[in-house]
Amino acid sequence: MTSTLADMGIYAGFDMVPRLSKGLLYIHKWESFIKMIKEIYQNDDLVEVKPNYIVFKAGEHPMLPFEGHKFLQFNSKVSGSHANGVEVYTRTIAEGAKLQFGSRIRYWDETLDQFGVYNWQEVNDSFKSYEQPDKPDKPDKPDKPESPTSIAQLVFGTDPISELDLQLFDVQPVPGTGRGLVARFNIATGKRILSEKPLFTIPGIQSMELYESTVTTKLKALSKPEQREFLFLHNNFPGKHPFSGIFKTNALPCGPGSAISGVYPTLCLINHSCLANAHFSWNSDTNCENIHAIRAIKAGEEITICYMKGHSLDSRRAYFRESFSFSCDCGLCSLPPPDIQISDARRLQIRLLHDAVDDQCRMINKPADCLADCQRILQLLKEEYQDTAGTSIAILYYDAFLINITQSDQARASVFAERAYGSRAICDGADSPESRRIKGLMEDPTNHMNFGISKKWETAKGQVPMGLDTVEFEKWLWEGR
């Protein structure tokens, strides 16, 4: 059994901060990590696979448990005669863990005055827990309440409802909007609520006559039940062109800015809110439109998406009148006029700051100004949207990644990429092509074409500092030059 940090000596190791939840995603990630470690050390006599953990017979015999949520720290005394190369194990394993878990892995080395974040008692208790595998949960155990303070838990925590594959919503009449989708259960942030293939798609069409005939042709090709599903959808434009009216009322673009749109039997029943609690995104790998919760949704609450992120109340009103024939009275649109003015001004400021950040020349020549703008946008997004900013946050973190990788700062770029990935996975799912692309950059930021344009802020990926508290870490990330 491994010694504890209470023993005398100089130690080095790495921590998992925060520790992993028991969610399926992290179970799979930890399993892949353990598999990789087993492969690396399969012919190493000093590495022994026990029933519940792997032990490295060097230094203090550090261990890796098979259940990732138990893992807090990998540590060993690196001084003394029996260290036996334990430092090399520690560094190699930390690198492998970083590949899977990014900046959650904090390497520390007491010879450099760096220390682990957990106290010896916590670490020692975690070591003891390795011996005993968890008992399976009793079937009658109630669901754990959600903790809104832990996004990671909300996104990746255990989820019995999804394991039973229950439908998360009911279709119900919603006052003032026709039908809508209402949550049957509490739904955690990042949860996939619905995934649907389109009944059919059509490209952007100019004239109404052509539009009507194209929709009619597609409709005729559907099965009878599918035709009924289409005809069951709402039509805000009855009259001469009934089928294209239904299409126009309900169609969603197949990806941001796509000229192709599709209609869906259930997804098209979701109403709009300017402060929506869910996000729609097209997955071009699966050819499905997905709906994810972008904040925790309570049972009984209506599930809403944002049809269009207008900059001002007037522009949103004009768009909804023109495109959908409705007037939005969501929480934002029904604010008193002085608050509307503040919201409009904030949205305008966000747009102007985004334009400034997107200026490539400025990104290269004035990176600190661009990063300060990003930090300001983040603050404005939080004020404007509270916890419903969704993809705007993912885009913002991605911009901050771009600024840093353009200056060859791999350390900060990898942290921003990790944040962009986390936000993107909440909105689009971890399986979306964009989430996977950003995850690749998080693992190796040098793969971005902007890497090396400037060397002004050059750092290595491993230079993310260890052992800082949140305030210090944010200061290092945004301003630490």
Ligand SMILES: C[S@@+](CC[C@H](N)C(=O)[O-])C[C@H]1O[C@@H](n2cnc3c(N)ncnc32)[C@H](O)[C@@H]1O
């Ligand atoms: C895609 S459908 C949504 C489902 C629709 N409620 C139904 O009953 O089939 C879009 C239409 O729903 C209504 N709607 C959606 N969001 C609304 C909102 N925030 N306020 C008022 N009506 C809304 C409008 O009639 C809009 O054209």
